[in-house]
Amino acid sequence: MRNSIFLLLFAICCITAVAFRFEKPPKVFSIQIPKKWPRPVYDFSKNPLTEIGFELGRKLFYDPILSRDSSISCASCHLQYTGFTHVDHAVSHGIDGRKGTRNTLALINLAWQKSFHWDGGVTNLETQAINPLQHTAEMDNSLSAVIKRLNASSNYPSLFEKAFGKKEITTSNLMKALTQYTVSLISANSKYDKVSRKEKGIFFTEQEKRGLKLFDAHCNSCHTAPLFTNTLFASNGLKIDSLLKDTGRFAITGFPGDSLNFKIPTLRNIEFTFPYMHDGRFKKLKDVIHFYSEGIDYQSPYLSPHLKDRKHFTEIEKKDLLAFLYTLTDKEFLYNPRFSFPR
Amino acid sequence: MQQLIFVFFLVYFSVISFSQNERSIQFVPVFQGKKVELSKKYESDGNWIQFESLRFYVSTVSISGEKSTWQDPNGAHLIDLEDSLSLFISHDAKNGNRLTFNIGLDSSTNVSGIMDGDLDPIKGMYWAWNTGYINFKLEGFSSESMLPDKHFEFHLGGYLFPNATIQAVEIPLDSWQDRIVVELELGKLLPNLPWQSTPSILIPGKDAVKISKILPTLFQLPSDEK
Numbered sequence: 001m002r003n004s005i006f007l008l009l010f011a012i013c014c015i016t017a018v019a020f021r022f023e024k025p026p027k028v029f030s031i032q033i034p035k036k037w038p039r040p041v042y043d044f045s046k047n048p049l050t051e052i053g054f055e056l057g058r059k060l061f062y063d064p065i066l067s068r069d070s071s072i073s074c075a076s077c078h079l080q081y082t083g084f085t086h087v088d089h090a091v092s093h094g095i096d097g098r099k100g101t102r103n104t105l106a107l108i109n110l111a112w113q114k115s116f117h118w119d120g121g122v123t124n125l126e127t128q129a130i131n132p133l134q135h136t137a138e139m140d141n142s143l144s145a146v147i148k149r150l151n152a153s154s155n156y157p158s159l160f161e162k163a164f165g166k167k168e169i170t171t172s173n174l175m176k177a178l179t180q181y182t183v184s185l186i187s188a189n190s191k192y193d194k195v196s197r198k199e200k201g202i203f204f205t206e207q208e209k210r211g212l213k214l215f216d217a218h219c220n221s222c223h224t225a226p227l228f229t230n231t232l233f234a235s236n237g238l239k240i241d242s243l244l245k246d247t248g249r250f251a252i253t254g255f256p257g258d259s260l261n262f263k264i265p266t267l268r269n270i271e272f273t274f275p276y277m278h279d280g281r282f283k284k285l286k287d288v289i290h291f292y293s294e295g296i297d298y299q300s301p302y303l304s305p306h307l308k309d310r311k312h313f314t315e316i317e318k319k320d321l322l323a324f325l326y327t328l329t330d331k332e333f334l335y336n337p338r339f340s341f342p343r
Numbered sequence: 344m345q346q347l348i349f350v351f352f353l354v355y356f357s358v359i360s361f362s363q364n365e366r367s368i369q370f371v372p373v374f375q376g377k378k379v380e381l382s383k384k385y386e387s388d389g390n391w392i393q394f395e396s397l398r399f400y401v402s403t404v405s406i407s408g409e410k411s412t413w414q415d416p417n418g419a420h421l422i423d424l425e426d427s428l429s430l431f432i433s434h435d436a437k438n439g440n441r442l443t444f445n446i447g448l449d450s451s452t453n454v455s456g457i458m459d460g461d462l463d464p465i466k467g468m469y470w471a472w473n474t475g476y477i478n479f480k481l482e483g484f485s486s487e488s489m490l491p492d493k494h495f496e497f498h499l500g501g502y503l504f505p506n507a508t509i510q511a512v513e514i515p516l517d518s519w520q521d522r523i524v525v526e527l528e529l530g531k532l533l534p535n536l537p538w539q540s541t542p543s544i545l546i547p548g549k550d551a552v553k554i555s556k557i558l559p560t561l562f563q564l565p566s567d568e569k
Binding site for chain 2: 043046047117121122123124125126127130131133134135143144147170171172175176251252253254
């Protein structure tokens with residue numbers, strides 16, 4: 001009996017030794033933090049970025065294997081060319097065409113975000129993807145089914161082994177791989193950025209300058225440069241949707257003062273992330289500017305203090321603001337082949 | 344080859360020392376003094392109850408005595424009635440007169456990103472929409488439930504003020520034994536559950552906090568050891 005145990009243990013050791021072949025760990029790289037930007041919020045020390053980890057995350061992002069019936073991928077609702085949002089959809093549809101209740105958020109500069117989703121219910125980028133993966137109106141899958149499917153696939157175990165040193169795919173490594181990709185989606189090469197960096201030959205037009213001045217005076221306290229969000233929540237005076245009755249952050253914190261408060265989204269690439277607002281109620285950017293000029297519900301007890309001083313924009317001012325907002329478009333980001341479908 | 348032999352002996356002696364180590368804390372869920380079995384119908388005072396799932400996190404375990412304190416180095420443990428091995432937490436204390444632990448996880452664990460082992464979200468103790476862990480989960484059927492199918496599910500969690508649900512438990516150990524058995528008397532919890540209003544608590548909030556505050560009173564030494 002004792003000999004059998006001894007032999008069994010010896011066999012376990014041999015298998016362990018083979019399983020943990022000591023290979024050279026993949027080379028770690030850091031994201032490029034644009035000059036004068038704040039330090040990222042994401043803790044890279046627990047998930048050092050590697051090229052193989054990034055590529056694995058990218059492959060997973062575009063792979064419908066994550067959804068219950070393998071019909072949709074993350075990219076189905078987060079399209080690169082439109083700032084990783086679901087262009088032209090007020091709210092997104094997931095598996096079986098099921099509709100959600102909120103507009104898809106853009107995936108831009110996530111390394112600087114303290115919380116995720118319109119209500120900030122997710123507090124760490126690493127755990128964000130669990131929600132769409134399990135949500136019945138999105139991928140409608142279970143973690144155990146996804147992990148089982150990935151482990152049974154022909155290619156993923158070896159890719160995870162290369163990226164994380166072990167063949168067995170776990171929730172942790174799946175989420176870390178996805179994070180390596182999404183945390184790398186940095187947009188900092190818009191015209192605004194180039195003018196700010198005083199790049200040669202790039203200047204604002206007179207209209208854009210006027211727009212910037214208006215923006216600084218009326219928008220920047222919430223949509224604060226350089227991220228064009230202060231990463232907080234606010235009620236911007238939108239009346240509650242009578243059908244969805246979405247109270248926003250209140251559902252997470254339970255504080256009455258958080259009613260109708262939603263994440264302040266980045267305005268980077270705003271030209272292409274239409275429709276706008278948490279429920280996608282405005283199709284065009286000019287509708288949004290018109291709303292801030294004429295549509296705010298000043299009776300709302302939850303209205304952000306930053307919006308309480310009424311500001312009526314003239315038609316010319318609206319066009320100036322629009323011109324400035326277009327300078328936040330970063331085509332190098334939107335068309336960066338490094339972020340596109342892996343071929 | 345030398346590395347292989349080293350690994351072998353390391354594993355061998357670890358297994359031998361583990362099998363000899365009988366120092367443990369064992370959680371035994373009971374209902375009116377009887378050991379709880381899942382899917383078994385228990386009758387009491389004209390009512391019946393059937394437990395289908397009982398899981399909870401235990402963290403920051405320590406055993407302290409007059410001279411020394413043992414602090415569990417392993418962080419959090421998921422106690423799951425379905426998994427008999429999970430009911431044991433091994434310890435290294437030689438003596439002690441006080442056992443303390445938390446039911447649930449602290450706020451730092453809740454916001455620290457993706458975790459492995461007992462904290463893997465795959466264990467079904469994680470909320471994805473309002474990220475954070477469920478500290479205590481009790482599910483089953485009861486004649487007292489107002490729902491037509493008599494189902495009940497109490498998922499108690501939440502780490503943000505004022506809805507934090509983590510609870511501290513302190514149990515005096517009158518006489519020392521290497522194997523410490525801690526009963527969890529569910530019978531004390533049932534009269535305090537909102538059977539007629541909300542037999543399905545699935546979000547952090549006042550209701551979850553109210554029930555969580557009762558949880559420490561459930562933990563006790565077996566009556567013959569008191």
